[in-house]
Amino acid sequence: MTGPRIDEELAEHRRFARYLQALETVAEADETDLVATVLHDEDKTMADSAVGRHLDRRAADLLTDPQFASWARTMTAVIAERDFLTCRLREWTLLRTISLGEPWAAEELTGASDWFQRMAATTQIVTSPEALRLLTERGRTRRVRNAASRRLQHPHQPS
Template identity: 80%
Template structure:
C-alpha cells in the first residue's frame, strides 16, 4: 500500500516521544507535576508506558541514593490510581531493599512479578547470595532460575 499518509507517525507516537524527552530533562522540582500531566493524556496506555519508562530510569539511577525514598513517596502520590505503575515502583523499592542489604522476606521475592525476578537475577543490582539462591531454586521461570544460578556461580569464582 502506498499513499501520502503511510509514512506519517501516529500522533500518540509523537506525544510518547515528546513525553520521554520531557521526562528525561525535567528538573527534580518539576518532576511530579510533569508525571501528573503525562498521566492526564487521553491515551492512558501510552501515558502509563511513558511514565513507566521514566520510573524505571529514575529508580535505577537513584537505587542506592538516599534521595530514593523521598522520590518514591512523591511518585507514589502521583501514580496512586495506576495499578501497574504502583506495582512497578513497589518492586523497585524491593530491589533497593535487597541491594542495600535491608530485611526482606522470601514471600516478597517469590511473589514478585516476572519482571522483578528477571531484573534481580540478570543484573548486578542484587548481590545477595540469599536472594540469588532463592531465585535459583524458586524463580518463576527457567530463565530466571538459570540466570540466578549463573550469577551465583559468577560470584563464587575467584577474581
C-alpha cells in the same frame, strides 16, 4: 495511505516522543507536575508507558542514593491510581531493599513479577546469596532460575 486513524496514530507517537523527551530532561522540582500531566493524557496506555520508562530510568539512577525513599514516596502519591506503575515502583523499592542488605520477605521475591525476578537474577544490583538461592530454587521461569544459579556460582561475572 492517510486517514483519520493513521493521523491519530501519528499524533499519538509524536505526543509519546515529546513526553519521553520532557521526562528525560525535567528538573527535579518539576518532575511531579510533569508526571501528573502525562498521566492525564487521554491515551492511558501510552501515558503509562511513558511514565513507566521514566520511573525505570529514575529508579535505576537513584537506586543507591539516599534520596530514593523520598522520591519513591512522592511518585507513589502521583501514580496511586495506576496499578502497573504502582507495582513497578514497589518492585524497584524491593530491589533497593535487597541490594542494600535490608530485611525483606521471601514471599515478596517469589511473588514479584517476571521482570523483577529477571532484574534480580541477572544484574549486579542484587548480590544477596539468600535472594539468589531463593530465585535458583523458586524463580518463576527457567531463565530466572538458571541466571540466579550462575550468579551464585560466579558472583562477580555478569549474567
